Structures are given as C-alpha cells and as structure tokens.
Amino acid sequence: MNAMTKTEPLLQIEGLTKHFHVRLGAFGEREAVVHALDDISFDIMPGETLSVVGESGCGKSTAGFTILQLHRPTAGRIRYQGRDLAGLDEKALRPYRRELQIIFQDPYSTLNPRMTIGEAIAEPILFHKLAPKGEVKSRVERLLADVGLPARFAMRYPHELSGGQRQRVAIARALACEPKFIVCDEAISALDVSIQAQIINLLLELQRKYGLTYLFIAHDLAVVRHISTRVAVMYLGRVAELAPRARLFGNPLHPYTKALLSAVPEADPAYERKRQRQILQGDVPSPMAPPAGCRFHTRCPLAIERCRVEAPVWRETSPGHHVACHLAEGGGE
Amino acid sequence: MARKNGQELLLDVRDLAIEVVTRNGPARIVDGISLTVEKGETLGVVGESGCGKSLTMLSLLGLLPNKISVIGGSATFKGRDLLAMSHKELRKVRGGEIGFVFQDPMTSLNPVVRIGQQVMEPLLYHRNMGRAEARKRAGELLKLVGIPGAEERLDNYPHELSGGMRQRVMIAIGLACDPALLIADEPTTALDVTIQAQIVDIVKELRAKLGMSIVWITHDLALIAGLVDRVVVLYAGSVVEDAPVDELYENPAHPYTRGLLASIPRLKDEGAEKLSSIGGTPPEPGRRPAGCPFAPRCPIARAECERAVPALEPVKGEGAHRVACFAAGEIAEAVA
Known part of the structure; x- marks a missing residue:
C-alpha cells in the first residue's frame, strides 16, 4: 500500500441492486421477483477485512457475487479503483477478474476431480500468463508452501485430500492470480472446528503477507469478530448496520444486530445458564414479498407505526458507524 | 462410580464397536464407546465429522446404513439390550420410548405427506389412538413446540414451512409419545443463529415440562454449554473425555478437548x-x-502414546470426570 491508496477506497459500491425473476407454480405460470439485494452502498478500503453477516437469504452471498460481476447487477455501480465494473463486457472485465477473486464454501465441489492439485493451481497462472511456462512448476510449489501444503501435493487428486486441505488448495488457486481483493464466501463454514481455526489463521497470515483485501461473508459472528476490520449486518437484501468491529460488537444500534449478537452461544456454561437472551420471534419474511417500510419491522421488538410505512434512511450516527433504523436516532441506546 | 448404581441409568452403552465394510476390508469406525444417560439428564456428545457420534446413536435405533454394522458391545435401555433386540421389538421402542430428531429437517420429513399425518403417525402406531384423537394430539404437539396457528398447519405440506418450523415439526414428532429419551442429532446445524436460539429455548422449556432425558449430538461446544449436564467428547471413534459440563469447560483434561x-x-x-x-x-x-488415536496431532504425545491406547479413567480419585490420556495427570498438575 502506498500513501495514495490509503485514503482511496479499493471498491466503491453505490446503490447496488439485484433482482432475480423467477417462475413459480407447477407450470411456471406465476412470475415473481426476488429482491435479493436492494440499494446497498458501502466502500471497501484497501487492506481491510469487511465482513458481511446475516441469516440465510439476507443477500450476503448475492452481494459478493454481484460485486465480482458473477451476477450482473440490476442497478447500481461497483467502482474498482475508480472504474465502474457494472458497465464492462466480459472481455473488458478479464483483467479485473484476475484481481478480484473468490473462495467458496464447499471445498468438495469447487475442485475438478479429474485435475491434479498442481494442474488446478497452474490453470489460472497459464490462463492469465502470469509466469513463463518453465517457471509454472516452481510457482505452484511456492503457492502450495504459502498455504501450508507440501510440494508433493501437486501430484495428488482432490479426493485424496481432507476438507481443510482442499480449502487450502482453493486459497492457493485464488492466490495464483495475484489478486488484490478476495471474496471469502462462507469459506470456513463447511469445516470442522479444529480445522476452521487453521484456515482463519492462514487467511490472516496471507492478508498480511500480500496486502490483501477481504470481503468475508459469514454467519458465524464469533469468527467475524475475530478477523474483521469492519462489519456489515444484512437483513432481507438491505444493510441494517455497518461499523468498525469494536463499535458493532460493543455498541450495536440496530435491533436486529442486537438480536443476532444475543443469539450467539458462548462456550461458557455458567454464563450461558444465567444469560438473558433476546430471542427473535418468527422467521425472515420471503424476499419475494419483503415487508413495506423497514424490512425488519415484522420481527422487531421495538417497531412503531412509522417503521411499518417508512423505510429508514441509511445514516451515519458517528464517524464510520452507519445504521438504518428510525429508533437509532442520535446514535444513543 | 457412585451414580452408576443401575437404578437411575436410563441408557448404558458399553464397549460399542461398529465396522464398515470397505473395498479394503472392514474398518473400525466406532471403537469401544461407552456412555451413560441418567434419568432426566441431558448429555452432550461432541466431536468432529467422522468421529462416530451419529453412527453411535443410529446403531441404538437399528438405523445403521448398509455395510455398516455393530460388531460388539451392548446398549441397555430400561434394562433391555437395544442391540440384541429383533426388528419387531426395536420398532416398538423407536419413535415410542426413544424419540429422535435428525439434523436436516428438509430431508427428514416426507415431502408428499401432510404435517399432521406425519405427527400423528407415531401416535397411531405406538399409542393405538383413533385418527380423531391423534389429530387433536398432533395439534397440541405443534402448539407445544411453538408453531403459530398450529391447528391450521396440520394440513400443510413440509415445503410450506420454513426450516425452523420444519425442525419444530421434527421435534413434535420426536416427542409425540412422551419418550423417556430424546436423541437429537445436530438438530440446529442447518438453521440460522436466531432460529437456533429459538429451538434451543424450546427444547429447554420442553425438558422442564416433560422431564425426558436428552442426548444432544453436536460439533459445537458453545451451543451446548448452557444446555447439557454432562459432555462426552469423541475422537476417531473413541471417548476421550467424559465430564460434568462446568468441569469440562473449566478444566478440560484431554489435549484434544x-x-x-x-x-x-x-x-x-x-x-x-x-x-x-x-x-x-x-x-x-x-x-x-x-x-x-489423537497421538499424531497431540502437542504433548510421547513414546507410550504411540504404542498403547489409554483407558478412560477418572482424572482424580473417584470423580465423575474421566479422561483417556496418559499425560492427563500432568496436565491437571500444570494447570493447578
């Protein structure tokens, strides 16, 4: 990072919206629109880990996919180093595709079972012509070393590897592209607890080594607290709250954030037994018919009449702390 | 141990061994697991994928998949050995005296049968209820597990319910015949945290109301901290530690735990x-x-760990806290 990029965001997301048109009914006779992402805006700063949390269907993965142009947005802009990616065609996007990478949740389905690990990692190097042919082998070995795998793994096939090892390969493959930005889409959720910690440590180490920027999509708040610079909480296609880690966990303003934090169990029996939880009632409404006004009002313990009719605006209550809630006025409790 | 006087024990699994037939011959996946559940007790069974926690419970219900079979041990439930029962006898226990809830409510409910019918099934089979009576009870059960508009929901199909609601239906089915033991196999793993908190809350409430014993299988030590009385930690098909919940979190004795x-x-x-x-x-x-089994990953493994398998023994004296580790005594001393 140099002094110039320090203040300039790496990515600027403005009014990003993604609607999916779906057909319902046994014969597809009904049409509906899934409001997966509705008008979200935030910046991603170079070198930071911005985590996006929320429950299934809140749009957090769609946000990651749409930022990478794996889904084309319905509306809005994604400026990468000042350039709007949303308007570019596939060919113009190609150099950006290399710099913007993704690691998926399931290391069992993201690797081609018929390719050796070495071939899988070499593929992006050859495709983007990142090394002369003669150097590819040593480049692959260096990448394997980067992710903590021995060089002999280059000759193995995915089925010979455990889940944690495969996820390391997926990380090596993303790194092979020499990216600036990586979307980690529930990258550790499918792994066992003891392996999760290994991969989290690896991601943090690589971030320091290569100055990477992460968009970390997750539902595990304890993990998010551990690794994030800032955290965005999403609910039904909208961002409810975004704040630096310490503020979000120390002084959450949105009732949904509070409920989410209160639902996370702690590995402490005495604390858990006397803990007073604020348990949300009901389920998340369908994104095909999101509630009017504030989308959280159907489950919100504090909802007032205004919440049912008027969508709260996205406001900055203190430097860097954004929230969309009528009742979080002034940033107080 | 004093508590093992046979009287209060509801379930007593001893030296359970399970093998799977592979191309390279039989492989031991559960290797001598012993555990007990007292009346009214909630036991947490913790371990990572492949440690044998689910297979152990499935074997008790006679639900092991093909090519996987019990090759030794016993499982005494109310004085009878579940592993020695015929299919016919077992069918009377399963869903009756032992209820169960599986991980994935999306696949464990029959998609073409209405919710009401699925909740009624154990009542019709085990309790010989008439349809009208069973339907009334099914409505009560759905209300018990906190499903809003319970009676109208009886005629819904599973796809009309959310994941959290489906898992409540599974719990209602598990509890239909007032089981003495409820086995819950990762019942909240597929659910979001806010829904998980709802389900855990409901189970706690029902336990207080109905007084059944629960075996809660999970990989999540945080989730069960406030829910269980005792925890059994499994690793690679063996019990490595068995302790009262506070003791386990405060003074874990096994290097794996x-x-x-x-x-x-x-x-x-x-x-x-x-x-x-x-x-x-x-x-x-x-x-x-x-x-x-943990020696290759163990930070304090020594020569004897690679030669012999440590037995599950009390950490100190006759305490309820037991661990299978040669070095456990030293760990306890180092911590104290």
Missing part, C-alpha cells in the same frame, strides 16, 4: 490475533493409529 475449546473464537474476548489451532486432521476410518 483443550485444543477444541481453545480454537473457538469467543464473542466476549477482544479479537486475539492468532487463534490456537490443532495441527493436522483426524485419521480416516480404518487408518486409526495403533496407540492413542
């Missing part, structure tokens, strides 16, 4: 820079090392 607890990031802590993690991966079934 200690590693697991240390690798959980905690909300209450400030984000520490590096999480402590357990190196390596669990052994594949059939490739268990000769000695202690």
